[in-house]
Amino acid sequence: MLVSEMCVTVRDALGNGEALLVEVKATDQLGQTAQICGLPPPISHCNMSKASDQFDDSDCVCSFGMKLTWDINDPKLPQDIKQYDAFQEWTDGYVRFIYTAEDKNAQRHLSGWAMRNTNNHNCQILKKSCLGVVVCSRGCALVDGSKLTLRPAICDKARQKQQKKLCPNCSSALELVPCRGHSGYPVTNFWRSEGKAIFFQAKGVHDHPRPESKSETEARRSAVKRRVSSPHFSQKKRLMESEAGRYHDTGGHFPNIHHLSCMDGSERFSIIAESNFPIQAQHYASFQNAEPYKFAYDAPSHTADTTSPLQKPSNHRLYVPRPPCGYEFAVPSYLGSGSYPAIYKDSSSPQPESDSGKVCAQLNGSQHGMSPLNVHDRSYDAANKHHGWKQILGKGGYGERSEYSPVPANSSHPYHNSEYPCRYTGPASATPPALQTIITTTTKVSYQPCKPSVVKYGDNIYDVKNLQNCSSLLENGPVASYPELKVPEDAGVIKSALAYQQEAPPPKTERAESLDSYRYPGYCSNSYSERIAHPFRYENGEY
DNA sequence: TAATGCGGGAGGA
């Protein structure tokens, strides 16, 4: 294929530097687009004002769901869906997908985020809201400088129980960081089943680190069970208990031992076993087979009736080593969950002002990482993205980790910002370009035209038109620099957490209190660059 | 045991 047009999308999965997805789209001479390397469906906010429902793929990289004009609350949703999106585990932002009703994950309304059911008094639409993430109240740094980010239990009782537990790393209390990414309220996901399609719509941008994914949580538990039931483990356990007794008075310098006294059953054992006696690769299989990660979004179309050859091969995630940080980064990352829809904003299309529910605001700097009002949130970031257990477990925790090519920590890394060690904030600049954020406070979501040639990293959107070609990008790997990154002058359609934090009225006392209770020290400066150096992301552990 | 879904209810705009 002759690549006559190319765009690269770099998407911060969390909007705060956790992960990076590089997407390459090429257009051949026939005008057909293809996503090189089998990327998951890129998402963008398309020009919903277009008369036609379909957009030209050559100039708008969207999920199929975003290409159609619909809202989850519409009395009548698009019919006769011929193209479906691949399941997205980590949706973030105001995005929409249309899944096939045969998608097991869609059927189960799964999400990487900890989403709980929320009653919207509408039987047709299932609404779920994000629970946030469980962190260490002290914000202790793990071995690699990252932060603990556990998945909140969905069940209220289980969650209360969970919060009574102690940090497996420092034995401090665990605290729940609520999600406030949707106008001060938790990010909400809506599911609606219509015929052969399952419509998904997300509202809000998560303003907290990713928790441990459901699949990871389940895998860990299953691994623990297997480990505990193993005779070999019994011997190790006895040995560890002996060690624990020996070092019990060391004041927490042996966290993995110390927390024996504060962790219950499975989690206690999981740490011990995995940190000291690495478990052999466990197969995470919570998400239905490889379905979420197959190359379902084959260009130009993926229909319900036909299956692209790209979908048939075994899950590309299988046997792909996972970096300890859990980053989705660089080209190979699309093999992972690939659920980081790129949200585009067409700078040439001013936001309509007719929608009274929208609030436009000028934000200085990154939408996510710059506000002094959000020290708490800022303290999370890429370094934080490690799923806590993985960090605790150390490099040997998942067996193949030693395969990762270590990249020396380098504070001068193009993505490293020592001033904001917790979130990537784009190219260093004394006066970060302002971003206009449109807040949609009603159930109506505004979508705007997209430009394919932008990069969204963190919550900034950058222009990467000057990227020369895909091959160079791929060769450069995850740390390929994007020297031409720049922030567009106009708005992104998403409402960032920062936006609401700056503009919205003070949150409820309860929320404020809970927020104030979280204090996190800075991260070690080199952790981020070290983490992002890993080109692979192991998501569900299907390796 | 926890996840999930449903429904009642309270509170705010």
Added chain:
DNA sequence: TCCTCCCGCATTA
């Protein structure tokens, strides 16, 4: 009135 979240309960894995 509408929309939100909280809570309890039943079902399921």
